[in-house]
Amino acid sequence: MSTVNTDSVLKNDEKSTLETITSVHHWTATLLSFRCTRPPAYQFTPGQFARLGLRTADGEIVSRAYSVTSAMEENTLEFFLVLVPDGPFSALFAKLQPGDQLLVEKNSYGFMTxxxxxxxxxxxxxxxxxxxxxxxxxxxxxxxxxxxxxxxxxxxxxxxxxxxxxxxxxxxxxxxxxxxxxxxxxxxxxxxxxxxxxxxxxxxxxxxxxxxxxxxxxxxxxxxxxxxxxxxxxxxxxxxxxxxxxxxxxxxxxxxxxxxxxxxxxxxx
Ligand SMILES: Cc1cc2nc3c(=O)[nH]c(=O)nc-3n(C[C@H](O)[C@H](O)[C@H](O)COP(=O)(O)OP(=O)(O)OC[C@H]3O[C@@H](n4cnc5c(N)ncnc54)[C@H](O)[C@@H]3O)c2cc1C
Missing domain, CATH: 3.40.50.80 (Nucleotide-binding domain of ferredoxin-NADP reductase (FNR) module)
Structure with missing residues (x-):
């Protein structure tokens, strides 16, 4: 049974919106880029990161930082990530495919600009x-x-x-x-x-x-x-x-x- 539930349990909270994965590109077995829909009014400066969340089967949200790779004006967001062995977010993300959903915090973060x-x-x-x-x-x-x-x-x-x-x-x-x-x-x-x-x-x-x-x-x-x-x-x-x-x-x-x-x-x- 899947440990990730991306439909009924994954609901947006006050600080996040629920976004849909639109594409996944695998560079290697563990290295991939994916795009998701962009939250309404989402702003970022190139160099900043987003906080992405996935919920486990127990209902707990696993949230991690991911740098935005897409350009500022694009209408989807892109991320480049590695699936690390035994990583909680990695394990949940590995099961996802286009059409599945994840949480994206409404704010962007970071000072590497x-x-x-x-x-x-x-x-x-x-x-x-x-x-x-x-x-x-x-x-x-x-x-x-x-x-x-x-x-x-x-x-x-x-x-x-x-x-x-x-x-x-x-x-x-x-x-x-x-x-x-x-x-x-x-x-x-x-x-x-x-x-x-x-x-x-x-x-x-x-x-x-x-x-x-x-x-x-x-x-x-x-x-x-x-x-x-x-x-x-x-x-x-x-x-x-x-x-x-x-x-x-x-x-x-x-x-x-x-x-x-x-x-x-x-x-x-
Ligand atoms: C500001 C910020 C921005 C980040 N942006 C990205 C990003 O754009 N892409 C990305 O893949 N990760 C990024 N990370 C790391 C990301 O947040 C997660 O830690 C990572 O994806 C693994 O999550 P996890 O829950 O599977 O494992 P975790 O429990 O979070 O990490 C387990 C272990 O995996 C190793 N690890 C974690 N991240 C990486 C990595 N990126 N490359 C190699 N080894 C790693 C470390 O040894 C770490 O102790 C960023 C982290 C920070 C703080």
Whole structure:
């Protein structure tokens, strides 16, 4: 018997609306993107996350944060997620298909948005795994292509099958509304578990290693500097902690509410 009930038991509460899954795209056995209907009047800034809820057979709501990957103006919401072993939300979500429903909180959340940066010429976006999600939304915002001269997206995964959203990313510079902003986009992919011959088109190694030995900046064709670079870091908390240390050693500071800085971060767990 299914442990998830998406019809009679799943009702919207005061802070959520009940939305319908419209499509699911599997990148790998455990990595997928899905779209759902957008709650009426739902607002978000690219980089923010939604809180999604599913109810167990016992009636308990399991609620988790998921970064919005869709562009601001789209009439559905898209999310990029991994189904983790023994994860309560993952177990419930794995049983869903188009037509099923989930709860979406009416508010969006989070501070990993480009308006945190008052200046800067180069925007670095460093992601591990599903930490790519918020950057898919950010990179579809024409204002970002106007605000920065160079956009550098770094996506680090275990194996190249996990390099999702390649077609969308490659097509971004050809979208007239984005190209009008004038920024140059550089895409850098890295894998940690492929051997080098398998992944010759990608860098090999962790973001922190590639930062420390200079490989990342060489691949991007530009250096990370306090003056010109602003950095967003998302995904694995260990990567974020280690990358913060490297950036701080280079004289960079996190953005605080009242104090402008050079980097912002979002831990996924
Ligand atoms: C602000 C924020 C935004 C998030 N956005 C996303 C997103 O866009 N996509 C997404 O897949 N997850 C995202 N997460 C993580 C998400 O909320 C869930 O934790 C995750 O989907 C697993 O839920 P669960 O209940 O199945 O397992 P949980 O009990 O929540 O997690 C179990 C364990 O799984 C591992 N884990 C959790 N999330 C991930 C992940 N994303 N990648 C690899 N390992 C993980 C950790 O070791 C964690 O301890 C976000 C988390 C935060 C705080």
């Amino acid at each position: 480009v308006d945190r940066f008052l200046d800067g010429e180069n925007l670095w976006m460093l992601a591990t795994g599903t930490g790519l999600g918020p950057f898919i939304s950010i990179l579809q915002d024409p204002a970002v292509w106007k605000k920065f001269k160079h956009l550098i997206l770094v996506h680090c995964v275990r194996t190249q099958e996990e390099l999702a959203y390649q077609a969308l990313l490659q097509a971004l510079p050809h979208r007239t509304e984005l190209a009008a902003g004038g920024a140059h986009l550089t895409l850098v992919q890295a894998t940690t578990r492929d051997n080098q011959t398998e992944s010759s088109r990608h860098l090999h190694g962790r973001i922190t290693t590639l930062l420390e030995d200079g490989t990342l900046e060489t691949a991007a064709g530009t250096s990370i500097t306090v003056e010109a670079s602003r950095v967003m870091i998302c995904g694995n908390p260990e990567m974020i902690t280690a990358t913060r240390e490297i950036l701080v050693q280079r004289g960079m500071r996190p953005c605080r509410r009242a104090v402008p800085g050079q980097f912002v971060t979002e831990d996924y767990w």
